[in-house]
Amino acid sequence: MPELPEVETVRRGLAPVMEGRLILRADIRRPDLRWPFPERMEQRLTGARVLTLRRRSKYILADLDTSETLLIHLGMSGRMLISGDQIGHFHHAHPAPEKHDHVVLDMESGIRVTFNDARRFGAMDLAATDRTEAHPLLAVLGPEPLGNDFNETYLQARLANRRVPVKAALLDQRIVAGLGNIYVCEVLHRAGIAPERSAGSLTAAQVATLVPLIREVLNEAIRAGGSSLRDYRQTGGELGYFQHSFRVYGREGEACPTPGCGGTIARIVQAGRSSFHCPICQT
Ligand SMILES: [Zn+2]
Numbered sequence: 001m002p003e004l005p006e007v008e009t010v011r012r013g014l015a016p017v018m019e020g021r022l023i024l025r026a027d028i029r030r031p032d033l034r035w036p037f038p039e040r041m042e043q044r045l046t047g048a049r050v051l052t053l054r055r056r057s058k059y060i061l062a063d064l065d066t067s068e069t070l071l072i073h074l075g076m077s078g079r080m081l082i083s084g085d086q087i088g089h090f091h092h093a094h095p096a097p098e099k100h101d102h103v104v105l106d107m108e109s110g111i112r113v114t115f116n117d118a119r120r121f122g123a124m125d126l127a128a129t130d131r132t133e134a135h136p137l138l139a140v141l142g143p144e145p146l147g148n149d150f151n152e153t154y155l156q157a158r159l160a161n162r163r164v165p166v167k168a169a170l171l172d173q174r175i176v177a178g179l180g181n182i183y184v185c186e187v188l189h190r191a192g193i194a195p196e197r198s199a200g201s202l203t204a205a206q207v208a209t210l211v212p213l214i215r216e217v218l219n220e221a222i223r224a225g226g227s228s229l230r231d232y233r234q235t236g237g238e239l240g241y242f243q244h245s246f247r248v249y250g251r252e253g254e255a256c257p258t259p260g261c262g263g264t265i266a267r268i269v270q271a272g273r274s275s276f277h278c279p280i281c282q283t
Pocket of ligand 1: 256257258261262263264278279280281282
């Protein structure tokens, strides 16, 4: 499932082929993904110019010159594919749409952007640009982990007196938007905090270390995604999924990477999700 760094990588990959470009033709190839598509979506997209591509949590937001914004969520298995050439020859370069190619956007440049989603947990919607933040999917979200509103004072206030495990609190999208299971496991390992600890039991110093570690873990992954962008054309034009190595995620039974620790990475299940952690250096 794409997490924030993957979505940011997709946004960065799409920006050069979509920003400032007109959507010549939108082809919506089924009535819905996770939810029905908005009414007249093809007409509302066709002829619109993309002004900017933003990201909010795990949503890509394409602001259009029609005063509407296209919200895109990749869901569990959504992929963005880029095909064609910026200059000419494009009509030869587009592969025929495949079974799971649900939305096809032909840009004026000759580039084709295809949304492919085999499991159809993805979503697309259109909203007035000046009311995007009030969209039901976005209104519930807490601050961006890489933004200024997410800081030590804020996190302290949100975790204070909370009895839920710190893992659950960091996964709560109302507290911080876009953090997923993998990156929370990595952050808690770097912070030396056990995932089962209750959120309210963290010391002020521990909460203070969490904020920069969250940014560090996400930024490292975004950098890894950035390097994957350089050769997306060699990998069939698919954006956003990249090889990135994790210190604890998926490493049950391996030696803990913390220098001098000597522990072994263990896996527990919390609220139905795996928590990879080191029982020795995470307390
Ligand atoms: Zn350890």
